[in-house]
Amino acid sequence: MEPYKLQLAWEHHDHGRHDFAIELLKELLAEEPDGAIYHGLLSSCLVGKARIYAAEYEIKLALQLDPSQAFFFFVLAQIEVFKNRLKKALEFCDESLKLDPNFVSAYLLKSRIFQLLDKRKDALEQVRRATQLDPENPDVLAGLGEYYLATGDLKNAERCARQSLSLDAQDEDANLLMGKTKLAQGDVQEAEYHAKFVISRNPDSEAALRLFSGIKMRGNWFLGLWWQFNSWVVTLGNLKSSVVLISAFLLFGLFAQILEDLDFSTASDIVSYTWLLLVLYSWVGIPAYYRALKKELEKFSFNPDF
Numbered sequence: 001m002e003p004y005k006l007q008l009a010w011e012h013h014d015h016g017r018h019d020f021a022i023e024l025l026k027e028l029l030a031e032e033p034d035g036a037i038y039h040g041l042l043s044s045c046l047v048g049k050a051r052i053y054a055a056e057y058e059i060k061l062a063l064q065l066d067p068s069q070a071f072f073f074f075v076l077a078q079i080e081v082f083k084n085r086l087k088k089a090l091e092f093c094d095e096s097l098k099l100d101p102n103f104v105s106a107y108l109l110k111s112r113i114f115q116l117l118d119k120r121k122d123a124l125e126q127v128r129r130a131t132q133l134d135p136e137n138p139d140v141l142a143g144l145g146e147y148y149l150a151t152g153d154l155k156n157a158e159r160c161a162r163q164s165l166s167l168d169a170q171d172e173d174a175n176l177l178m179g180k181t182k183l184a185q186g187d188v189q190e191a192e193y194h195a196k197f198v199i200s201r202n203p204d205s206e207a208a209l210r211l212f213s214g215i216k217m218r219g220n221w222f223l224g225l226w227w228q229f230n231s232w233v234v235t236l237g238n239l240k241s242s243v244v245l246i247s248a249f250l251l252f253g254l255f256a257q258i259l260e261d262l263d264f265s266t267a268s269d270i271v272s273y274t275w276l277l278l279v280l281y282s283w284v285g286i287p288a289y290y291r292a293l294k295k296e297l298e299k300f301s302f303n304p305d306f
Contacts, residue, residue, distance in 0.1 A: 016172050016202030018045040036065035040072045047078050049204050070100035086113050104130040108143040115150050138164040142173035157181045179211050
């Protein structure tokens with residue numbers, strides 16, 4: 001019975017049904033409190049539900065019982081990402097890969113971390129390693145697509161999403177990738193379909209809820225332009241986005257000064273005020289976005305019929 005329960009727990013875990021997996025793991029731990037894999041898998045489920053302190057407690061127990069499992073160090077890396085300790089997360093990914101050089105999930109996580117660190121060349125190298133190891137894995141194809149999406153290559157992002165969905169139409173990462181890609185392409189209807197599909201299967205998916213909120217923002221007259229501009233800037237990377245913003249500031253200032261020198265004082269004032277309005281819009285847009293995001297999340301949290 002125990003192998004069947006564990007197998008079922010893994011299946012629930014892999015499909016984002018963390019509550020079901022947690023209940024099974026509780027039963028297994030009641031029968032075998034020192035089952036390292038039960039503690040490790042439970043920790044991963046808790047990460048999926050953003051219960052980071054509980055996840056950290058469980059993974060430490062798992063490692064005390066068995067420090068030779070690559071999966072345990074992978075879960076530790078996920079926890080460090082949540083805590084925004086990215087360099088530490090990379091170290092745990094490397095520990096995981098020392099124990100299992102073919103662990104594709106660790107390569108995918110390293111790719112995501114490098115993207116967060118704005119090291120896109122390194123990110124691409126890691127996801128390519130995963131692709132070489134398991135080219136028919138839907139999550140690997142979705143990971144490659146996420147890289148393309150982050151760099152603004154929507155054509156290749158969509159191609160990866162379609163390939164991933166052709167292998168597993170219910171894969172969460174593949175549906176999220178397709179939803180985000182379609183939203184970036186302006187196809188709101190299809191993006192909403194994929195977001196709702198993931199939420200219906202995994203109501204705890206923060207990524208799906210954020211995607212759905214992004215869909216709502218894009219259709220909002222006040223936040224839509226800010227959302228589109230912000231989405232474009234993100235694809236540039238930290239350095240290029242900083243250059244764009246600084247250049248815009250300098251160009252507005254230079255243009256206003258030229259108009260002032262040519263005795264077009266009113267036009268110069270209009271340009272200056274336009275820049276101030278844009279800055280004010282960006283300041284107001286960010287908190288407005290997060291308020292709208294919170295509002296959408298509350299709708300899902302309190303709607304039992306969804």
